[in-house]
Amino acid sequence: MATARSLGRAGGDVENVMYYEVYPAQGLQADELEIMRRQLLESVLPHMHGHIWQRDCFNLRSSFVKRPPWQQQAAGKGAQPACLWGSVCFGDNLEDEWFVTWLLLELTRRQAGTVVRAWDSDGDYLLIEAAYSLPKWLKPETSHNRVWLHNGKVHVVLLPSASNPSLPPAPTVEQALQIVRAEGVSTEASAGVQRAITDRLAGYPAKAAAEMHTARCVLPARLAHVLSREQQLVAPAVEAFHYRDVDDMKAAARLAHFPAEDMVSTLVTFNRCLYAQLAQQQFEAPRGFPLPLPSHPAFRAAELGMKLTCGFEMMYCNRARFGAEQYQQTEVYQQSTVALAAPARRLEELLKEPINPEALQQAGAGAEDDDSWMRSGAAELEAELQQRQQEMQGDLDRHAARSAGQPAADSSFDPANLASQLQEFVATMSSYEGAELPDSGREQGLPGPASNLAGLLGLRLPENADTA
Known part of the structure; x- marks a missing residue:
């Protein structure tokens, strides 16, 4: 592997x-x-x-x-x-x-x-x-x-x-x-x-369907049209925004390809990870981009749309990274495969299509999903931690039970004889994996110095390989 x-x-x-x-x-x-x-x-x-x-x-x-x-x-x-x-x-x-x-x-x-x-x-x-x-x-x-x-x-x-x-x-x-x-x-x-x-x-x-999140965004009509035709393109746009660099910021400041014109309100589907990456980041709007006051009810949708618009601009300006990869397509997923393998190229194709106002109106109908899940994950995290703790404790209990069943080490062991006992232990049996314990000692324990040394060094005997 x-x-x-x-x-x-x-x-x-x-x-x-x-x-x-x-x-x-x-x-x-x-x-x-x-x-x-x-x-x-x-x-x-x-x-x-x-x-x-x-x-x-x-x-x-x-x-x-x-x-x-x-x-x-x-x-x-x-x-x-x-x-x-x-x-x-x-x-x-x-x-x-x-x-x-x-x-x-x-x-x-x-x-x-x-x-x-x-x-x-x-x-x-x-x-x-x-x-x-x-x-x-x-x-x-x-x-x-x-x-x-x-x-x-x-x-x-x-x-x-x-x-x-x-x-x-x-x-x-x-x-x-x-x-x-x-x-x-x-x-x-x-x-x-x-x-x-x-x-x-x-x-x-x-669960996969439940991981999707629909949010209202205010976007340029061209982008609203693109997403109504190919929802998967939201992923590379959010990725471009989330991992932006200085050159990406310059592209977003200009918005040369997606100016804030003909703005429409539409519903956009993300997965939860993408939505959190877009919503949680602080980002100053490009100069001239229309945003209502933060206290306005429409501010959230406008801010999300602004970030997503900037993400599309960054992706489109960085076509060398987002448009060069070509994978073998399948008839079953032809559009989504193209959108993921060469998103900038797919974006160019969709931008050439005429905008359908009725389709945009339909895409904007309905209610967005509640995003309170972003602030209510403490209980799920605690449950996950408890489950892992139980698994760890179970492993410790099993190890303790195995250790309790082994014979106690000989109390006559003298640390001063460590060097000679180490030589005797290694000479007992050796393989490509190093020193081994004789088969007779795996269940009954080793007598004499070898047993004492194994206990001192904390060696654990291998278990039966018949089970998985």
């Missing part, structure tokens, strides 16, 4: 990116995999209707058309089975990553035999979420090609053990797929792991 961590958008955020591979139940030819791709996209499209993505839209591409970039970097390690793949930069909005995770799990439920793996720039984020329920052997250095999604559940390919001696110590993708699908080997992760992921995904897909 490490090779994928260096991949990202040129000049953009390469850290907050998730990657995924979708493997069909059996080997498919190029045309068959393309049919599967279309079917899967169409099956999840209803769940994404009206969703405003922070950076990238969920997508699937065929490895027959283009291999995943991370596989290209690892080309010398052997060919991998054909798959559908994609990546999503979720930027500052972590909920996009978990929404995509829910979509991937849904694909494994809908398409029998489908196996998926997903990770992000931090590694196996599913394991991070379920950290307090993992066996001790499952670590970043041992998790490569072991964590999968199948039949709506998390699966973990185990280490070879007495009960499963034929399992590979370092599985390839093809070996891992065979093991996950095999009936003779149980790879379904423990109830604790499943519960951690299920709890994190609780409420989806309705």
Whole structure:
């Protein structure tokens, strides 16, 4: 996975990116995999209707058309089975990553035999979420090609053990797929792991819709028209505003492309992260931009519209960053894909269209959403902290119970003999991972100096690798 961590958008955020591979139940030819791709996209499209993505839209591409970039970097390690793949930069909005995770799990439920793996720039984020329920052997250095999604559940390919001696110590993708699908080997992760992921995904897909926020903005008619035709363009505009630099400020001061003319009141849909990024920042209006007094009821909508207008101006003036990227489009999401991959280019297309006054009037009808959620998150934060505290306490309790079951160290241990006892301990058994304890000592404790030294150094014996 490490090779994928260096991949990202040129000049953009390469850290907050998730990657995924979708493997069909059996080997498919190029045309068959393309049919599967279309079917899967169409099956999840209803769940994404009206969703405003922070950076990238969920997508699937065929490895027959283009291999995943991370596989290209690892080309010398052997060919991998054909798959559908994609990546999503979720930027500052972590909920996009978990929404995509829910979509991937849904694909494994809908398409029998489908196996998926997903990770992000931090590694196996599913394991991070379920950290307090993992066996001790499952670590970043041992998790490569072991964590999968199948039949709506998390699966973990185990280490070879007495009960499963034929399992590979370092599985390839093809070996891992065979093991996950095999009936003779149980790879379904423990109830604790499943519960951690299920709890994190609780409420989806309705939760994704609840994360959208509609606010009233006063905008130039040209921009109101653009957003009535392509709501997703609000995301790159807010990003440009939120991460503005000196040159962006100069562009906003001029408003050469979007002057404050023919102002109309309209409703704009954001995700909550985008709305908070726009609403919470202090920003002085460009000279000549019409704003009512702060005490006026229309001030909030006018100020939001002013910030959004400046964001569009910044984005449009920085077309090299917001217009150069071209991704393979799909018929299912053609407009939203274009809006995210090359927003400035899509903006230019929409600005050439004639403005429809009736459409603008319809876009401005209705009420905006209540934004009190921005000031009432203390209870949710407290509940989340309590849940994490309970997980930590449970892990500490389990560790204490294990420690209580170990024999007490020999009280005759003399610290003055530490050097000689260390040599004796290391000489007991050694492997590529360093000094090990004999098998007989794993359950009964080690007699003599080795036991004393292990206790003094706080060494913990490895647990059984038969569980996940």
